[in-house]
Ligand code: ADP
Ligand code: MG
């Protein structure tokens with residue numbers, strides 16, 4: 164049954180709705196709509212000038228409407244008089260083809276038409292910085308190997324507990340929080356869900372974490388490599404596919420062969436699971452344009468060893484069992500972990516590109532290739548034939564542009580808008596004068 168937002172407001176004491184959408188660069192945009200106007204907005208949507216955001220529109224485009232998806236509504240736990248609701252972008256009665264949530268919805272429908280339901284969990288690491296973003300917020304957090312640091316996590320207990328309490332109240336099933344591998348870095352985990360729900364939760368988690376951090380006088384950042392020399396912010400995705408919307412273990416098609424057996428599969432991954440993974444492997448270099456979408460992303464992957472001893476980020480397109488030095492890890496039966504994405508990835512496009520690559524893998528019966536049970540950081544040079552991940556954003560965009568089937572699966576309109584906007588961003592970056600150029604070429 165569709166949630167009536169006006170009734171939701173009356174029942175819960177909500178005064179304002181934040182009708183939100185996410186643009187191509189992952190920016191979250193919203194209008195604050197008073198509860199008394201929400202009934203009309205629920206029908207018609209809130210109006211935006213698309214050109215004012217990163218959606219590849221001109222100032223001459225007609226109004227774009229963000230039509231709330233009432234099933235996504237969340238009352239802000241830290242400000243209960245406001246409720247956030249994800250909007251679907253519509254222009255002249257048509258879905259805006261390049262809007263990230265629409266790209267994901269279309270791919271979810273395609274998968275469902277083939278009887279496949281993708282479920283994912285993400286690990287959105289973040290740093291707590293000083294408000295100007297220049298330093299980590301805790302001057303005592305200096306250990307060389309700070310992961311799981313008991314003392315340091317307790318110095319930020321008030322922030323971590325507040326966010327975790329909110330996730331408990333929201334029914335997300337959070338189950339652990341820790342200090343991560345970089346000084347100033349944290350991770351909070353909650354239960355996996357349908358891809359669209361996970362994308363909405365991922366967006367909301369970023370909004371919530373930034374908001375709570377601000378209230379405590381800090382700045383939370385999901386930037387892939389906010390501090391040079393320290394481990395970066397990953398956003399690993401755990402993926403499984405089910406043949407029914409529920410989560411009865413028997414319907415996990417990654418765990419079960421069609422004959423009902425789960426015993427024969429390599430590492431507990433069924434034939435369909437292997438093909439889905441094959442699609443991820445086949446499209447990995449192009450995928451990076453979405454999973455690692457910024458200039459800074461390429462300071463996390465392919466990075467030199469960090470102060471803690473390992474980057475925990477991949478360099479090469481390889482997979483393995485329970486070993487964190489590869490792009491894909493199969494931690495247990497019936498799912499795999501893609502370790503490529505970083506904190507800058509767009510929550511909706513991340514899920515969309517996983518489904519696009521995976522479905523292509525299933526349709527083409529893609530083979531993920533040989534698995535390598537080695538320490539990639541120490542012995543990676545021994546692997547022959549596995550592509551290196553792109554070295555920078557432009558290389559990734561070119562890989563994406565070359566990958567015709569992935570571009571088509573993500574949608575031609577989306578793909579051309581994305582490549583266009585991101586190439587402009589790259590050009591903006593390269594036209595920026597840097598100190599490095601002076602330091603290295605002044606006397607040439
Ligand atoms: P790790 O740090 O070992 O990679 P975490 O516990 O931090 O693992 O995160 C694991 C994520 O994977 C969680 O979001 C969890 O709910 C999710 N997950 C577990 N099982 C599945 C599954 N079958 N399908 C999709 N996601 C899963
Ligand atoms: Mg984790």
Ligand code: MG
Pocket residue numbers: 286399500
């Ligand atoms: Mg992980």
